[in-house]
């Protein structure tokens with residue numbers, strides 16, 4: 001199987017280039033792409049990429065694999081066509097090889113205040129929620145912040161400083177809909193400019209790539225109707 | 233919140249609603265005109281002038297013209313802020329769009345009320 005991997009070391013390379021590897025992969029192997037990268041790193045220790053959990057939980061190995069964003073650790077080789085072209089997540093500055101600078105992504109996440117704000121009295125044990133209200137958080141809380149979605153979104157490429165992006169908006173909705181949060185109005189007001197939410201053009205690249213099967217476009221639609229209802 | 237940069241309305245929501253509303257008005261106008269063409273056996277100058285003689289049609293046409301202008305401005309403003317990162321080019325483009333939009337409105341009013 002052939003692999004073409006994006007290489008760039010700003011200290012020594014003038015320009016990024018694609019490095020080719022040829023590996024013997026036994027027929028029907030259930031290896032994951034991350035295993036291959038780890039093997040390759042043993043051969044060439046200068047190859048850089050992020051990974052941690054190796055089971056689709058930490059969100060650190062988001063990569064552009066054959067043109068589509070995904071997690072290397074849960075992408076099996078059998079699902080890929082040779083040559084496998086591996087690039088860093090698109091739209092973010094490359095630090096080295098497959099490692100990108102996620103600062104812009106996290107900044108948008110920070111902007112939506114990704115934590116519960118409750119002005120009610122702090123209970124002795126915990127803030128209770130009915131099973132029905134808890135259910136509303138399903139499909140939202142599972143996000144692992146891998147950035148696969150936001151870096152697949154053209155609107156985020158053009159305005160990463162102003163458009164919150166699918167990942168951040170999914171989390172924004174997660175707190176908007178939380179029955180225990182008391183700052184719904186304020187959160188909505190913070191989102192009501194021409195960019196933060198409304199730059200979403202419903203292209204649904206985000207839904208297409210999310211390795212956790214989440215649906216940011218739907219959450220964005222919900223935020224829009226909440227804005228409409230509150231009429232801010 | 234990026235407050236200073238809405239294109240027309242006072243908020244992102246306002247712009248979004250304006251764009252949807254203007255789209256509905258344009259669609260209604262096209263349907264209405266289509267109905268006129270379908271039900272008029274022969275489109276003569278008299279028939280055409282008769283259609284536009286009523287105040288209703290004049291107001292409806294003006295409303296549609298305003299919708300076209302609003303819709304185009306919001307849409308092109310979005311496209312330009314996406315694809316024209318260079319401020320000088322973007323501002324020049326937006327200025328041209330504004331001039332065209334305003335001219336269209338003035339011209340439209342002249343035509344509608346001089347027939």
Ligand code: SF4
Pocket residue numbers: 152153154155156165166199200201202203204205206207216217220
């Ligand atoms: S649906 Fe919206 S957020 Fe998702 S990729 Fe498209 S523009 Fe981006």
Ligand code: SF4
Pocket residue numbers: 142143144145146147148149150166167170209210211212213214216
């Ligand atoms: S929504 Fe999906 S793709 Fe986006 S950051 Fe969360 S887990 Fe990753």
Ligand code: FES
Pocket residue numbers: 050051052053054055056057058059060061062071072073074
């Ligand atoms: S290594 Fe943790 S998600 Fe892939």
